[in-house]
Amino acid sequence: MMSSTTKRMLIVGSTVLALVAVVMVAVVLRGDAQGRAGDANLLARLVAAEADGEPYQGMVAVASVMLNRVESAKFPNTVSGVIFQPGAFESVSNGLIWRRSPSRQAVSAARDALNGYDPSYGCLFFWNPSKPVSGWIWSRTIAVRIGKHVFAR
């Protein structure tokens, strides 16, 4: 008798699992209708994904890092090239950038950065020191700390 209870539990369990899988597939497929070309939109998306919950200055600084990279010879020379450089940003690699629609603040931060407001002072890198990052990145000169991120050249 006990074994059939186990079986039933198994069945319920697998049904739940199957349902969860279906829901997950649906979530992934839904996507986002807002995706449109244009530097400001792309920047706002990246800011929303990378600097969520950061102070406003920190959001503008993240957008500025993208634009500083475009200006740097060491990085791709377009905004989309910088954002989609393989492995450059975790939120791009895991698709978070397409799942979160940018807040008004993120859009405004992207615009400020495009207007040349740069609270990172020309930085090319940013990271969250409390999360694991590769060691070499610490060899860069840290220019400023904003919220949870440090910015470096």
Next chain:
Amino acid sequence: MADEVNNAGENVGAVGEGTGEAGTARSGGTAANWPGALLVLLLIASLVFGYAQWTARRRLEVAVGNQYFSSFFDLLGNVDNVRVALSKSLVSGSPRLRVGALSDVWREASNAQANLNSLPVTHKVLAKTSAFLTQVGDFAFVTARKVANQQMMSDDDWDRLVKMKEQSEDLAKGLAGMEAEASSGRINWVRVAEQANKEVPAKAGSKSTPEVVTDGFTKVDESVQQFPTLIYDGPFSDHIEARKPVGVTGAPIDSTRAIEIARKFVPFDASAHTGKIEGEVDSKIPAYRVSLEAPKKSGKPDAIVDVTKTGGHVVLMNIARDIDPKKIDLEAAVARANVFLSKIGMTSMKPTFASEVGDVAVIPFVWVQDGVYVYPDMVKVKVALDNGDILSYDSLGFLTSHHARKLSKPSIEADEAKELLSPALTVSAPPRLAVIPVETVDTPEALCWEFRGTSFGEDFFVYIDAASGVEEKVLQLIKTSEGSLTM
């Protein structure tokens, strides 16, 4: 049919929970055995599902891998073409062919840079190679322009081209070494990408495919490391980065003074705000970052003000608050910004290219000296269009370039400069003198005649060097989908 299901049920029981359960299932008969049947169906379904997922994943992996392959092979071709075009530019005797060859270098190098940066290898490994390719292209472009301008290439230009040719040969050789491995199909680019994401240092001795790729690019990058710093008249030249700010003058200040300065600077009464040093900025312009926190229920916003450690100049100020729908127009906003600037002692500044984006206006002001608009000495003021409050102030440009200039008299008059304009341009405003930023090594600025005009319904600004008559720059005013722009 029933028998089959029964048997299958037994098997599942045997696998899952041992033989005792199988016995129960059999004695229960077919009617009581439906859970077993369902389990079997689920198992089959999940196997089918899993297989479908696995094949889909394989296809995606191959598709992604093919993209990387394509980038890699394009990169090989680009670098080879850069090498050939550089040789040709040296051999060509006529300006016509030389300009052609240099343009090829420019195009192939920028494609190479784009392809290199789309490979799944950590930036650390590619940075120097990427910089080299950008500079080769940039230098070729600047030199092509020079040759087209009937200027002679200097001895330095020759030396640079020869060195670049040698360096690109090394680069091509290094990449060719990896080509054999890539062509054999043994490189799994998806694995390379995973490895790069993990940033695991390659183990000595082990030669799995990710290491082959990373090692290959590391070697290529090391060979570029020895390339000398490149200084030439272009935007990616190394001298641009090395320029020192000249507008930061005065005595050093301490943090208490910085807070005082910040408190006085903000466009509202901040005497009750809590001022503290939030951090320090270690950039070309070292500064204290002062945060001013409003007392609770005061209704006033918080502010962040960056004050330079030398001289106590305000570099950036930002006031964060939500903005209500637009109530005032751009003209009123410019007036508000003007009042703010005179209050902080920034006189002799004139607004240009003010633009309206959403519910805010961004108004750049430039230093005007003897009627000459000095564009590098720029401050930007952001104004809220709901009530005209100042939201931000940015004097990075001003502090980087402002100094006492001796503006020489133009050797070309406005009328003469006008003769040099394209016949397609209809001048729409009287010309004025302006100092604009240029990329040349000797001087970062040029005195020019500024012409505003229209052509085919679009607005342009054309800058003619007031000393040499060379057309320095053509700018187009691009109307964006949101907001308007005034002069």
